[in-house]
Amino acid sequence: xxxxxxxxxxxxxxxxxxxxxxxxxPPQGFDRPRFLRIFTGIFFIVLFAPIxxxxxxxxxxxxSLQDFEGFSLRWYEQFFExxxxxxxxxxSVEIALVTxxxxxxxxxxxxxxxxxxxxxWSDAAxxxxxxxxxxxxxxxxxxxxxxxxxxxxxxSITTIMLxxxxxxxxxxxxxxxxxxxxxxxxxxxxxxxxGATRWGTFRLVTLPALWPAVIASGLLVFALSFDDFVxxxxxxxxxxxxxxxxxxxxxxxxxRPTINAIxxxxxxxxxxxxxxxxxxxxxxxxxxxxLKMLLGREGx
Amino acid sequence: xxxxRFASAFLIPGGLWLVALFAAPLIFLLALSFGYTDDLGEAxxxxxxxxxxxxxxxxxxxxxxxxxxxxxxTVVLCLLIGYPVAYYIAIxxxxxxxxxxxxxxxxxxxxxxxxxxxxxxxxxxxxxxxxLLGGDLRFLNTPYAVIGGLVYGFLxxxxxxxxxxxxxxxxxxxxxxxxxxxxxxxxFRNVTWPHTMQGVLAGSVLVFLPAVGDFVSASLxxxxxxxxxxxxxxQQFQASDNWPFGAALTxxxxxxLLIWMSLYLRSxxxxxxEARA
Numbered sequence: 100x101x102x103x104x105x106x107x108x109x110x111x112x113x114x115x116x117x118x119x120x121x122x123x124x125p126p127q128g129f130d131r132p133r134f135l136r137i138f139t140g141i142f143f144i145v146l147f148a149p150i151x152x153x154x155x156x157x158x159x160x161x162x163s164l165q166d167f168e169g170f171s172l173r174w175y176e177q178f179f180e181x182x183x184x185x186x187x188x189x190x191s192v193e194i195a196l197v198t199x200x201x202x203x204x205x206x207x208x209x210x211x212x213x214x215x216x217x218x219x220w221s222d223a224a225x226x227x228x229x230x231x232x233x234x235x236x237x238x239x240x241x242x243x244x245x246x247x248x249x250x251x252x253x254x255s256i257t258t259i260m261l262x263x264x265x266x267x268x269x270x271x272x273x274x275x276x277x278x279x280x281x282x283x284x285x286x287x288x289x290x291x292x293x294g295a296t297r298w299g300t301f302r303l304v305t306l307p308a309l310w311p312a313v314i315a316s317g318l319l320v321f322a323l324s325f326d327d328f329v330x331x332x333x334x335x336x337x338x339x340x341x342x343x344x345x346x347x348x349x350x351x352x353x354x355r356p357t358i359n360a361i362x363x364x365x366x367x368x369x370x371x372x373x374x375x376x377x378x379x380x381x382x383x384x385x386x387x388x389x390l391k392m393l394l395g396r397e398g399x
Numbered sequence: 400x401x402x403x404r405f406a407s408a409f410l411i412p413g414g415l416w417l418v419a420l421f422a423a424p425l426i427f428l429l430a431l432s433f434g435y436t437d438d439l440g441e442a443x444x445x446x447x448x449x450x451x452x453x454x455x456x457x458x459x460x461x462x463x464x465x466x467x468x469x470x471x472x473t474v475v476l477c478l479l480i481g482y483p484v485a486y487y488i489a490i491x492x493x494x495x496x497x498x499x500x501x502x503x504x505x506x507x508x509x510x511x512x513x514x515x516x517x518x519x520x521x522x523x524x525x526x527x528x529x530x531l532l533g534g535d536l537r538f539l540n541t542p543y544a545v546i547g548g549l550v551y552g553f554l555x556x557x558x559x560x561x562x563x564x565x566x567x568x569x570x571x572x573x574x575x576x577x578x579x580x581x582x583x584x585x586x587f588r589n590v591t592w593p594h595t596m597q598g599v600l601a602g603s604v605l606v607f608l609p610a611v612g613d614f615v616s617a618s619l620x621x622x623x624x625x626x627x628x629x630x631x632x633x634q635q636f637q638a639s640d641n642w643p644f645g646a647a648l649t650x651x652x653x654x655x656l657l658i659w660m661s662l663y664l665r666s667x668x669x670x671x672x673e674a675r676a
Contacts, residue, residue: 132583139487139499142480146506149517149551152527156520164520165530209413215406224410226668231421233605233660234653235612237629241636241649242424249427265420268413297405326510328615333636346512350519350619359520362513369508377501390497390504394559 150366157359164356174360184361186339190256194341195325198263203317205264206271207309211301213272214279231269239266240333247334254336262334263327267320274319274393278312279305311379315392318376322369425653432646442642450647459631463651466628469542469617470610473549474557477606478599480550481557486591489565490573500562507555515548515619540622548616553609557602564598565591597666604663608656628652 156164160171178184213225231239243262244254252258286308290300306313328343335344342361349355375382377389435447453459488499506514521527522538529536538544572594576586614629621627628648635645 135483135487135491138483142484143502146503146554149514149521150506150509152521153513153517164523165525165527205413205416208409212406212409212411212413216403216410218403218407222668224414226664228417229664229667230660231417233608233663235609235629235656237612237614237632238425238428238649238653239421241632241645242428243420244636245427245431245642245646246420246424261420265416268417272413297402322508326508328510328512343510343512346510346516350512350516358513358516362510362516365513366509369510370505373505373508388497390500394563 153359154363154366156356157363159356159359162356174356175364177357178360178364183338184342184345184357187342187345190339191325191341191343194256194259194263194331195321197260198267198324199317199321201260202264202267202320203271203313206268206316207275207313209268210272210275210279211305214276215284228269228272231266232273236266236327236329237333240330243330244333254334256336256339256341258334258336259331259341262330263324266330267324270320270323271313271316274316275309275312278309278392282308311383311385311387312392315376315379315389318372318379319393322372322376325372326365326369428646429650431643432650434643434646436641436643447643450644451651453644454647454651462626462628462631465625466611466652467655469546469549469625469627470607472546473553473610474603474606476546476550477554477557478603481554481602482561482599485558485562485565489562490570500559503558504555511552511615512619514551515615518544518548518551518620539620540625542621542625544620545617545625545627548620549610549613552613552616553606556605556609560598560601560605561595562598564595564601568594597670601663601666604659607659611656612652 152164155167157174158170158172159167160169160173209228213221213228218224240262243258243265247254247258247261282305286304287300290304291297295303326343327341328347331341331344332347335341340348342365346358346361349358376393380387380389380392430444431442432450433447434442434444434450436442454463484503488496488503492499519526519539522536522544523529524535524537524539528538568591572590573586576590581589611627612629614627614633617625617627617630618633632645632648632652635641635648
């Protein structure tokens with residue numbers, strides 16, 4: 100979809116003919132319902148209020164969740180000075196990094212195969228690839244747990260990684276597939292005409308053009324894996340357990356202010372990786388929407 | 400090398416991975432759902448269809464009905480809240496469109512547990528709202544709290560597809576509706592709404608599927624009477640340790656959800672075809 104702005108209303112022909120679609124011109128006056136604006140405003144306030152509260156009270160000097168009694172970093176100190184929480188943080192980061200790398204490689208290869216290979220079951224494969232995305236996590240978690248116990252794999256951070264990778268491949272594939280479909284094959288054809296091999300073309304032409312989508316989907320997978328609770332919950336061993344599993348245990352024991360600090364810290368990490376993914380095309384100097392890329396809606 | 404053969408090779412690693420770690424475990428799940436437990440509580444494969452008759456037992460039926468009811472309520476609320484927001488962003492967002500959309504998406508990358516916990520902190524008996532109002536509002540441990548948690552958890556899944564279908568729609572259609580003397584409501588009902596049906600359906604399924612299987616919201620925000628099927632499944636694999644029964648519950652849930660999944664996948668396939676054409 101083009102992001103070209105339509106000219107200002109004044110430069111339109113006054114005859115009332117609608118020669119060009121007025122995509123970007125917001126209806127004026129009566130057509131701009133105040134109700135919708137107020138509704139959307141309230142929506143954003145309610146959406147962010149709980150998160151803002153967690154951030155604010157992570158700096159509270161008292162245990163209270165009602166009164167902010169003064170600025171302090173004691174909950175962060177408690178978080179970082181607890182050896183077991185530190186182990187959990189390291190485990191979470193390790194899991195997310197390994198998941199990111201493996202899922203990005205597998206998902207990218209799969210996307211290329213799905214777009215460029217024309218086999219009898221291409222359509223079926225394209226649809227089947229989506230199934231993990233719409234399978235409730237509890238089903239995924241339970242069946243992964245069954246598999247691991249069946250083949251005698253002891254539950255540990257390795258089993259969590261295996262489960263996370265399985266459910267991240269499809270995200271990468273959706274994002275990269277959209278980019279590849281939007282790319283067209285003319286450049287690849289040109290490269291082949293110039294004598295490059297298929298593999299050379301993939302490595303030197305296709306892959307570089309796919310990089311933004313590959314990196315953005317990798318960052319998306321990192322955030323999803325880092326935040327994931329349900330899959331980890333079913334496939335985790337005794338220790339170290341990833342941070343979300345620790346948060347779960349702590350909430351079950353009652354509200355503890357340390358959770359505010361852990362939550363805020365996790366929020367910063369996932370916001371950074373998603374924010375980076377959203378801004379990626381800009382950072383690379385391209386005029387594209389990172390959001391559209393992440394949603395796999397490029398060229399659609 | 401033939402291009403088709405070359406590209407097909409790329410399907411192998413990811414395809415094998417998904418077959419081994421996604422498809423095969425589902426078959427284990429199906430097999431174990433007919434299993435039984437020995438005296439030590441060890442799960443064994445076998446032929447024990449009783450697991451399934453237990454799922455539809457009179458005392459568990461309310462849990463199944465409640466799960467579907469909560470999920471449906473979540474879908475309706477997500478639509479009522481999400482549609483106007485998506486509409487505002489798509490039609491009136493102007494150059495802030497992408498920023499607003501990013502603002503919708505970002506909170507959903509805050510850990511679901513932390514977001515649920517934030518609600519506890521806000522609405523709990525000694526939470527902020529009660530502190531501000533000085534009252535003793537009881538919100539936690541009610542069905543409303545569970546549904547509220549689900550809505551807060553999955554709202555983005557509704558807003559994004561609805562937004563996408565609104566964004567695809569040519570706004571001059573709305574103007575045409577008005578030129579034909581349609582009032583705002585008539586124009587919406589006869590022009591906008593039918594045009595965004597695909598997005599509404601996709602969003603509804605994308606919210607419904609995770610909501611039915613959720614156990615976090617009911618565990619943390621609900622009381623003992625708000626148990627959902629996800630909680631039952633989780634208990635079977637943890638505290639009560641009856642894996643075959645847990646597997647049967649999971650299979651029943653998955654079979655029910657497959658109907659809705661196939662609806663969504665079919666429309667996704669159609670969309671992919673249209674995009675390619």
